[in-house]
Each structure stands twice: as structure tokens, then as C-alpha cells.
Amino acid sequence: MEASPASKPKMVDISRKPTIYREATAYGRIKLRKSTIEAIKKGLVEKGDPLFVAAIAGIQAAKMTPQLLPMCHPIEITNVDVKCFIEDDNHIGCRAKVRAMARTGVEMEALTAVSVALLNIWDMVKKVEKDEHGLYPETAIEKIIVEEKVKAELE
Amino acid sequence: MEASPASKPKMVDISRKPTIYREATAYGRIKLRKSTIEAIKKGLVEKGDPLFVAAIAGIQAAKMTPQLLPMCHPIEITNVDVKCFIEDDNHIGCRAKVRAMARTGVEMEALTAVSVALLNIWDMVKKVEKDEHGLYPETAIEKIIVEEKVKAELE
Amino acid sequence: MEASPASKPKMVDISRKPTIYREATAYGRIKLRKSTIEAIKKGLVEKGDPLFVAAIAGIQAAKMTPQLLPMCHPIEITNVDVKCFIEDDNHIGCRAKVRAMARTGVEMEALTAVSVALLNIWDMVKKVEKDEHGLYPETAIEKIIVEEKVKAELE
Amino acid sequence: MEASPASKPKMVDISRKPTIYREATAYGRIKLRKSTIEAIKKGLVEKGDPLFVAAIAGIQAAKMTPQLLPMCHPIEITNVDVKCFIEDDNHIGCRAKVRAMARTGVEMEALTAVSVALLNIWDMVKKVEKDEHGLYPETAIEKIIVEEKVKAELE
Amino acid sequence: MEASPASKPKMVDISRKPTIYREATAYGRIKLRKSTIEAIKKGLVEKGDPLFVAAIAGIQAAKMTPQLLPMCHPIEITNVDVKCFIEDDNHIGCRAKVRAMARTGVEMEALTAVSVALLNIWDMVKKVEKDEHGLYPETAIEKIIVEEKVKAELE
Amino acid sequence: MEASPASKPKMVDISRKPTIYREATAYGRIKLRKSTIEAIKKGLVEKGDPLFVAAIAGIQAAKMTPQLLPMCHPIEITNVDVKCFIEDDNHIGCRAKVRAMARTGVEMEALTAVSVALLNIWDMVKKVEKDEHGLYPETAIEKIIVEEKVKAELE
Numbered sequence: 001m002e003a004s005p006a007s008k009p010k011m012v013d014i015s016r017k018p019t020i021y022r023e024a025t026a027y028g029r030i031k032l033r034k035s036t037i038e039a040i041k042k043g044l045v046e047k048g049d050p051l052f053v054a055a056i057a058g059i060q061a062a063k064m065t066p067q068l069l070p071m072c073h074p075i076e077i078t079n080v081d082v083k084c085f086i087e088d089d090n091h092i093g094c095r096a097k098v099r100a101m102a103r104t105g106v107e108m109e110a111l112t113a114v115s116v117a118l119l120n121i122w123d124m125v126k127k128v129e130k131d132e133h134g135l136y137p138e139t140a141i142e143k144i145i146v147e148e149k150v151k152a153e154l155e
Numbered sequence: 156m157e158a159s160p161a162s163k164p165k166m167v168d169i170s171r172k173p174t175i176y177r178e179a180t181a182y183g184r185i186k187l188r189k190s191t192i193e194a195i196k197k198g199l200v201e202k203g204d205p206l207f208v209a210a211i212a213g214i215q216a217a218k219m220t221p222q223l224l225p226m227c228h229p230i231e232i233t234n235v236d237v238k239c240f241i242e243d244d245n246h247i248g249c250r251a252k253v254r255a256m257a258r259t260g261v262e263m264e265a266l267t268a269v270s271v272a273l274l275n276i277w278d279m280v281k282k283v284e285k286d287e288h289g290l291y292p293e294t295a296i297e298k299i300i301v302e303e304k305v306k307a308e309l310e
Numbered sequence: 311m312e313a314s315p316a317s318k319p320k321m322v323d324i325s326r327k328p329t330i331y332r333e334a335t336a337y338g339r340i341k342l343r344k345s346t347i348e349a350i351k352k353g354l355v356e357k358g359d360p361l362f363v364a365a366i367a368g369i370q371a372a373k374m375t376p377q378l379l380p381m382c383h384p385i386e387i388t389n390v391d392v393k394c395f396i397e398d399d400n401h402i403g404c405r406a407k408v409r410a411m412a413r414t415g416v417e418m419e420a421l422t423a424v425s426v427a428l429l430n431i432w433d434m435v436k437k438v439e440k441d442e443h444g445l446y447p448e449t450a451i452e453k454i455i456v457e458e459k460v461k462a463e464l465e
Numbered sequence: 466m467e468a469s470p471a472s473k474p475k476m477v478d479i480s481r482k483p484t485i486y487r488e489a490t491a492y493g494r495i496k497l498r499k500s501t502i503e504a505i506k507k508g509l510v511e512k513g514d515p516l517f518v519a520a521i522a523g524i525q526a527a528k529m530t531p532q533l534l535p536m537c538h539p540i541e542i543t544n545v546d547v548k549c550f551i552e553d554d555n556h557i558g559c560r561a562k563v564r565a566m567a568r569t570g571v572e573m574e575a576l577t578a579v580s581v582a583l584l585n586i587w588d589m590v591k592k593v594e595k596d597e598h599g600l601y602p603e604t605a606i607e608k609i610i611v612e613e614k615v616k617a618e619l620e
Numbered sequence: 621m622e623a624s625p626a627s628k629p630k631m632v633d634i635s636r637k638p639t640i641y642r643e644a645t646a647y648g649r650i651k652l653r654k655s656t657i658e659a660i661k662k663g664l665v666e667k668g669d670p671l672f673v674a675a676i677a678g679i680q681a682a683k684m685t686p687q688l689l690p691m692c693h694p695i696e697i698t699n700v701d702v703k704c705f706i707e708d709d710n711h712i713g714c715r716a717k718v719r720a721m722a723r724t725g726v727e728m729e730a731l732t733a734v735s736v737a738l739l740n741i742w743d744m745v746k747k748v749e750k751d752e753h754g755l756y757p758e759t760a761i762e763k764i765i766v767e768e769k770v771k772a773e774l775e
Numbered sequence: 776m777e778a779s780p781a782s783k784p785k786m787v788d789i790s791r792k793p794t795i796y797r798e799a800t801a802y803g804r805i806k807l808r809k810s811t812i813e814a815i816k817k818g819l820v821e822k823g824d825p826l827f828v829a830a831i832a833g834i835q836a837a838k839m840t841p842q843l844l845p846m847c848h849p850i851e852i853t854n855v856d857v858k859c860f861i862e863d864d865n866h867i868g869c870r871a872k873v874r875a876m877a878r879t880g881v882e883m884e885a886l887t888a889v890s891v892a893l894l895n896i897w898d899m900v901k902k903v904e905k906d907e908h909g910l911y912p913e914t915a916i917e918k919i920i921v922e923e924k925v926k927a928e929l930e
Contacts, residue, residue, distance in 0.1 A: 008203050008365060008393070009202065009203035009208055009366050010202050010203050011202075011389055011391065012389070013388060014388045015388040015411065015464070046165065047164065047167070047226055048163050048164035048165050048226075048672075052668075052669075053164055053225060053226065053676060056673060056845045057223065057676075059784065060223075060842070063842070063849055064219075064222070064223070067219070067374075068212065068215075068216055068271050068275075069212065069275055070208060070211070070212055070366045071202055071208065071278055071369070074373055074384075074849075075849075076848070076849050078788060078789045078790040078848060078878060079786055079790055079848075080786050081785070083783070099788060105289065107281075108274065108281075111277065111296075115271070115296070119224060119263065119266055119267055120223075120224055120226075122263070122266065123224045123226055123263050124226065126262075126263075134260065134304050135304060136262075141270070141298070141299035141300075143295055143297060144295065145295045145296075146290060146291045149290060154790070154791060163675065164675050164676050164702075166679055166699055166700050167699070168698060168699035168719060169698045169699065170698040170699055170719045170721065171774060203362075204362075207358075207362055207473070210474050211366050211474050212366075214536070215370075215532070215535050218532070218539055221683050222680070222684075225676045225679055225680050226679070228697060229683055229694075229696050229697055231538070231539050231541065231696065233478060233480040233568060234477070234479065234480055236475070236476065236478075237474075238473075309480070318513050318858070319512065319513035319517075319857075320512050320856070321512075321834055321856065323853060324853045324854065325853040325876065327853075357474065357475050357476075357477070357536055359474075362474075363474055367533065371533055374533070378522065378525075378529070378581050378584065378585075379581075379584060379585055380518060380522055380585070380834050381512055381513075381585075381588055381589065381834070382588060383851070383852060383853060383854075384838055384850075386851060415599065418584065418587070418588050421587065421606075422584055426534075429533065429534060429577055430534055430536075432573070432576065433536055433573050434536065436573075444570065444614050445611060445614060449610070450608055451580070451608070451609035453605055454606035455601070455605045455606075459598070459600060486635060513827075514827075517824075517827055518831060521629050521828060521831050521832075522831075524629065524631055525687070525690050525835075528687070540694075541693070541694050541695065542693060543634045543635040543693060543723060544635055545631050546633075547629075564633060566635065619636060629822065629823035630821065630822050630823050632822070648916070667786075667787070668784035668785050669784075673845060673846065676845070680843075681843055684839075684842070687839070688891050688894065689832065689891075689894060689898045690828060690831070690895070691823075691895075691899065727911075728894065728901075731894055731916075735891070735894055736843050736844075738890075739843065739887055740844055742883070743846055744846065746882075753924070754924050754926070755924060756882075756920070756921045759920070759921070760918055760919065761803070761886075761890070761919035762917070763916070764915065765916075766910060766914070768910075769908070769910060771909070
């Protein structure tokens with residue numbers, strides 16, 4: 001008497017899929033106070049440069065995807081490129097590109113990199129985003145999407 | 156000649172802060188196709204029940220926060236509660252409450268739980284959200300916020 | 311004056327072994343109270359469905375094998391299938407199949423998946439298995455074995 | 466429309482439980498060939514002393530319990546003691562005692578230490594336990610139980 | 621027949637030790653080519669600012685100490701401060717201070733932070749330190765020591 | 776307005792590099808009191824055989840390199856060989872060789888294995904190296920270098 005077929009967690013079997021070049025690009029952004037964006041621009045954030053910390057944490061997170069997503073396969077990632085940037089007066093954007101020679105796509109790795117990079121932006125500017133109750137009335141991770149995917153036979 | 160004070164990464168020193176009861180609630184949601192929501196409702200998602208897998212992965216992620224966010228402190232979390240639910244025809248919502256007796260707030264833990272839970276929803280329904288190019292024109296993690304925080308002296 | 315050759319820990323060198331298809335199936339079971347098995351059947355376990363949680367945790371554990379077993383090699387697992395099921399009035403069984411294109415067998419990965427899945431069954435039903443002293447007079451993980459292994463050249 | 470209350474994974478909230486001294490002892494054993502036990506006794510196992518490697522891996526595993534068991538809380542373990550020993554001509558036994566000042570019991574930590582220690586015994590002697598098909602007709606982890614638990618107010 | 625008492629790995633039992641304020645400072649340095657130090661000064665290292673990456677990686681490593689050192693206890697670190705700096709024409713220095721309210725000292729955490737920070741400096745400048753054979757005739761981590769320890773009852 | 780190109784953290788893209796046999800050997804040593812070396816020789820260290828524990832921890836650390844060094848790629852290591860040995864009256868030496876079929880060199884993995892093995896030697900003999908202030912006036916990790924690298928097309 002197993003859990004019913006529909007609900008039982010099931011990892012896709014990729015044993016017979018070919019190892020080819022895979023690339024995926026994800027994007028996301030976080031809404032911050034205008035004054036926070038100013039502080040980032042001027043290098044005045046006390047905990048350090050949020051864009052730099054977020055980029056490193058995003059790279060690390062891409063490599064942790066199989067631990068964070070139970071149904072994801074371990075993959076020998078060959079590159080993670082994470083760019084965090086000031087988009088406008090109220091937004092920090094983040095774009096992550098993941099590359100691998102793999103049997104399955106790497107969009108979850110790119111999405112994980114973006115999500116964790118944005119969480120790190122939040123963490124770095126907590127102090128200046130908080131209101132008097134310790135809440136974040138203006139802060140929000142607003143949008144995380146997949147922008148592009150590439151599949152190719154190299155050489 | 157160190158990196159300049161403004162940019163140097165710096166963890167907050169919480170050694171002298173008192174250990175009190177902390178609670179934080181975060182919320183987020185993911186936009187999916189109506190047909191995908193239908194499939195979830197009917198228990199027809201091939202990889203298993205996305206709401207169940209996401210809840211477990213969210214709980215696990217809360218405990219991994221100090222590995223994902225370099226400036227976060229390790230905390231003895233006393234409870235993580237992750238609820239994933241169908242919000243409307245196009246959205247799965249997720250709410251995570253984290254509790255701890257700690258020297259610092261747990262909002263980053265709650266935000267991490269929500270973010271990773273939503274990434275898992277995406278991963279579980281990839282097959283039915285993809286278009287013919289393997290892209291996700293309709294899928295988006297739309298909004299991640301902190302809803303509530305509690306600080307209290309217990310007993 | 312090194313530790314003597316016999317006792318020095320030594321990882322097997324698999325550099326020259328061919329990458330071929332590997333599969334291993336392990337099985338194990340846990341003895342529980344009849345009343346606990348009934349509670350599982352009826353979906354009455356307070357902490358959630360033990361079979362579902364155990365299956366996910368087993369999949370995660372297979373991927374963590376090289377961290378848990380010092381002499382094990384990191385492997386790009388291509389599939390983990392974990393089935394937890396009610397065997398009889400007093401037993402939950404668990405069967406895990408691990409697949410990989412690898413230079414070494416994957417039986418340790420399958421055994422790890424089964425072991426951790428069974429530990430999770432225990433954890434989920436602790437409350438109803440405990441006696442008045444907080445002990446587990448009837449609970450036991452009884453048997454963990456390798457059932458089958460496959461080695462094949464694909465394509 | 467959440468997953469039904471009965472099946473939703475749920476971590477126990479220990480926020481209000483007192484921090485007291487906790488101790489738990491678990492035991493387990495693995496059945497091996499008589500010739501393998503002889504080889505261990507004589508220090509002839511090629512990969513190194515299985516009892517030593519298993520003890521270290523068991524200690525490490527106890528500390529990884531919250532990552533392996535989704536519903537387990539992170540705990541500041543104050544001691545892990547793992548003893549692996551030759552029980553008789555066909556068995557290696559393992560006993561693990563875990564201690565902590567914690568809000569919840571540590572039996573899962575002790576059981577995890579024993580389980581992973583026994584998996585390591587298996588891994589270390591794979592070569593001499595395998596038959597000509599690469600299978601393990603005689604090898605089995607036979608029994609894993611909780612032997613004792615202590616709860617006390619220190620000083 | 622256990623492994624003999626002298627060799628059996630044994631974690632110190634800190635259950636009865638008081639939780640007090642602990643601080644430890646470690647220092648280390650890496651020898652690099654003068655031209656590499658110049659490149660770091662001018663912000664010309666292709667992989668990014670080595671001092672910044674090393675500082676973050678050192679903080680992360682301090683938190684991973686119990687996974688890297690089997691006999692170390694998990695500790696709720698309250699602060700990690702890692703400073704990487706140009707010492708002279710041939711050396712990058714690194715100083716890490718770790719703070720915790722804990723039952724045991726934190727010098728291993730500080731030493732781990734310094735060691736991993738220095739490994740990251742090496743990794744960031746590999747390209748300009750390598751000779752034509754891909755070797756590092758001039759690169760060396762030269763010295764890692766504990767500089768200071770503090771034990772105090774706070775408040 | 777991204778972080779400037781010079782400082783932005785950047786992982787090398789190895790997607791187009793061929794998978795070939797890689798080997799790297801690193802060496803390091805730790806200075807200890809003569810009396811500590813004597814205690815190690817005689818098997819009198821209370822926490823267990825430091826050389827054995829260090830070797831295992833070094834092997835484990837090599838596999839954790841991509842988590843410890845943000846810009847490192849995950850690699851399917853095929854062998855780690857860690858030897859810890861008494862060099863002279865005041866030094867324990869450590870040599871680690873790492874092998875892999877990979878798109879990039881494995882010197883960082885070998886250096887990480889050596890660094891973490893030496894940290895473990897320190898941790899195992901803390902008690903007998905400490906002075907009356909809990910400091911380590913004589914203990915130092917003195918030198919960590921790359922000794923050799925091999926690149927070859929196998930078969």
C-alpha cells in the first residue's frame with residue numbers, strides 16, 4: 001500500500017539522455033527604498049557592497065541546487081555568471097546564466113542563483129529597509145523568470 | 156591596504172544581544188498556467204504532489220539559511236511551518252513562519268523558506284509549464300514579502 | 311612514520327575505470343506498532359504522511375552519500391527512486407533504486423537512501439511509538455540489504 | 466486548497482520547551498562474513514580500519530541530522546560518542562551516545578550516527594563481502610534500536 | 621574488540637561546561653608574486669577582487685567548522701570578522717576574529733576562516749601565479765597562527 | 776550600474792575545455808611541540824590518532840572544495856590520497872594527491888585537503904599544545920604549497 005502514484009515524489013530518470021551543452025538565463029528583481037538604492041550607489045551600506053556579496057552567494061547557490069530542490073539531479077556546472085545591478089530608483093536587478101555539459105536543463109540552477117542573490121540583497125540592506133516595527137513595508141522580491149535557454153552539441 | 160570600509164563584507168555582532176523569542180512570517184506566490192493549477196488540484200502532476208514537496212524543501216531551506224546568506228548567523232530554529240496552497244486559477248501561494256529563541260530576527264529564514272518552496276513548485280511542474288522551446292512564457296515567481304514579525308520574552 | 315598501511319584510510323582510485331551505466335537496488339524495513347501502521351494507513355500521523363516525507367528524504371540522502379561516507383566518490387546520479395510501503399501489520403518497507411553513468415557502483419547510494427528513509431519513518435511516528443519513559447521498546451530498523459545490481463554499456 | 470491537515474508535513478514547535486540535558490544511546494549491528502571479521506581483526510582491510518572510519522563518520526552524521534531528517538531541529542550537540550566493535554564471528558556492533566543541552570530529545574541523532582557508522586563499515590569491506598556478481602548475499606544491517614534516554618536538569 | 625583507547629576518535633564532552641563569551645583571533649598569510657600584489661592593488665584581477673571574495677568565503681568557512689573538523693562541536697557563532705589586506709610587496713595577510721556564546725573555545729573556527737580565506741586568495745590569482753608548467757613556484761601559504769583568545773562572563 | 780568589471784566575482788567558463796585526466800599534489804606542515812610529537816608517536820593523544828582523523832577529514836574536504844571556494848567548479852573526483860606523517864621532532868607533514876577526469880585542474884582540491892588535514896591535526900592536539908592562557912605560542916601551520924601537477928589523455 002504505497003502512497004498513490006499521483007502524489008509519490010518522483011525524480012525524472014535522465015540515464016539515457018545525451019550529455020550536451022546546456023545554458024539557462026534567469027532574471028529577477030527586488031524593490032527597495034529609493035534611499036537604499038542611493039546608499040548602495042554611494043557605497044554606504046554598512047554590511048558591505050550588496051551587489052558583490054549577492055553575486056558570490058548566487059554562484060554558491062547554483063552549486064547547491066540539488067540540495068535545495070529534492071527532485072533535481074547533481075550536475076557538473078561549468079560556469080555560473082551572476083550580475084546584480086541597479087535597475088532604476090527603486091530596483092536592484094539580478095541576472096544569472098548557468099552553463100553545463102549535462103543530461104538535463106539548468107534553468108532551476110539559474111533560478112536558484114537569482115533567488116538566493118536577491119535574498120542576499122535583502123539581507124545586506126535590512127537595516128535601512130526596516131520601519132520602526134522591524135517590518136519591511138516597501139521591500140519585495142517582485143519577479144523571477146527564465147529568460148533564455150540554449151541546448152547545443154559542442155564541437 | 157584593505158578593501159575600503161564601505162565595501163568590506165561585515166557580519167553584525169550579536170554577542171551582546173539577548174536571547175528572546177523571535178517569529179517571522181513571509182509570503183510569496185508563483186504564477187502558473189490554469190491547466191497546471193488544475194493538474195495540481197486533481198493530483199495529476201507526474202513528479203508528485205508539488206505542495207507537499209515544496210513544504211518539505213522550504214523547511215529544509217530555512218535550516219540552510221546561514222549557508223545561503225553569508226552574513227546570516229547560525230540559529231537554533233525551534234519551528235518552521237510552511238504552507239503551500241492554491242490561491243486562485245493562476246497562483247500557488249506559500250506562507251512560511253519561522254520561530255526561534257535567538258539573538259537576531261528570523262525574517263531571512265522565513266524568506267528563504269518561501270523562496271525555496273516556490274522554486275520547488277516550479278521544478279515539480281516544469282513539464283507542463285514549458286512551451287515548445289523549453290521556455291516558461293507564463294511562469295513567474297511574482298512576489299515575496301515579510302508579513303509579520305514577533306519579538307517576545309517568553310515565561 | 312606514517313600510520314601503518316593496513317589502517318590508513320584509502321579511497322579507491324577509479325580514474326581508469328570506464329563510465330558505464332550503473333544501477334543498484336537496496337531494501338530495508340522498520341518494525342512499528344500495529345497501531346502506528348493503522349495510523350499511517352488512515353492518514354492520522356500528526357507530523358504528516360511518513361511515507362512521503364521518507365521518500366523525499368531518501369532521495370536527498372542518496373545525493374549526500376559522498377559527504378556521509380568518506381571513502382565514496384562524488385557521482386552524477388541520474389535517478390533515485392524511493393518507494394516506502396506498508397508491508398504487513400508491523401512493518402514499513404522501503405526500496406531504493408539508484409541509477410548513474412559512473413566509474414563505480416551505486417550500492418552505497420541505494421543503501422544510504424534506504425537507511426535515511428527508514429530513519430525518517432521513525433522520526434515521523436516517534437510520538438506514537440514511544441512508551442511512557444520516552445523509549446521505543448518495539449521500534450527497530452530490522453534489515454537493510456542490497457537486492458540487485460546492474461552494469462551495462464548504454465547505446 | 467491546501468494539502469489535507471493529516472498529510473501536510475509538520476515540524477513540532479519546541480519554542481516553549483525548556484533547555485535541559487538530553488542524552489540518547491542507540492545501537493545497531495551489521496552481519497559480515499567470518500573471513501571479513503577476521504580481516505578486520507588482523508588489520509588487513511585494504512581501505513583502512515573500518516571501525517575507525519565508521520566512528521568518525523558516525524560522529525559527523527550525528528551533526529548532520531537536521532539536514533537528513535526534514536522534521537528535525539538544529540541542536541547544539543555537546544558530545545557524540547561512537548563505538549564500533551567486533552561482536553562475534555559474524556557481526557560488527559555499533560553504539561552511539563549523543564548528548565546535548567536542548568529543547569528536544571536526541572534519539573534521532575544517535576540513530577543517525579549508528580546508521581551511518583554501519584553504512585561505512587559496509588563501504589569499507591565491500592571488496593571482501595561481494596560475490597562474483599558484485600552482490601552481497603551475506604551482508605545485512607540487521608538491527609538498529611534506541612537503548613536508553615536520559616533527561617536531566619543539570620546543576 | 622574495539623580499536624584501542626588511544627586511537628579511537630573521541631569528541632570532548634562539553635555538556636557541563638558553562639556558556640560564556642568566547643573570542644578567538646587567528647592570522648595567516650600567503651606569499652604571492654610582486655606583480656600579483658600589484659594587480660590586486662590596481663583592481664586588475666580578472667576573477668574579481670580577491671580580498672573581498674576571500675573575506676566572504678572565510679566567514680562562510682567559520683560556520684562550516686563542525687563539518688570540516690570531525691571532533692568540533694556545532695556552535696552558535698555570533699560574529700565572524702575577516703580582514704584580508706596587502707601586507708607588503710609579496711604577501712596578503714588575513715586576520716579572522718570569531719565570537720560566540722559557547723561552551724568551548726572558537727580558535728578552530730578562527731583558524732578555519734583564515735585557512736579558507738587564504739585558499740580563496742590563491743584560487744582568485746591562480747592565473748597570474750602559475751608558471752608555464754601550470755605550477756606555482758612562488759606561491760605558498762606561509763604561516764597560520766592563533767593570536768589571541770578571550771573568555772568572559774558577559775553582563 | 777553594475778559593480779565594475781575588475782571587482783565583480785567571475786567564475787571561469789570551462790564549458791569548452793576537454794575532459795582529461797588531472798592530478799595535483801599539495802604539501803603542508805604544522806609545527807608542534809616536541810612533546811606532542813612524542814605523544815602522537817606513542818599513541819597517547821586522548822582524542823584519538825591525529826594522523827588518521829586528519830587523513831579522513833582531508834579526503835572529505837577535497838570533496839567540499841566547491842562549497843569552500845566560491846569560484847571553483849564541482850568536479851567528479853576519482854581519488855583523494857591524503858598522507859599525514861611525522862616529519863621530524865617538531866613537525867607533522869601532510870601530502871594530498873587528488874585525481875579526476877575533469878575540465879579544470881585539481882590543485883585547489885589538493886590544497887584544500889592539506890589545509891583541512893592540518894587544521895584537524897591542530898584540533899586533535901589542542902590540549903597538549905595550549906599554554907596556561909589557552910594560547911598556542913608554538914603551534915603554526917607553516918607552509919602549504921603545490922608540489923606537482925599532471926595533465927594527460929588517458930587511453
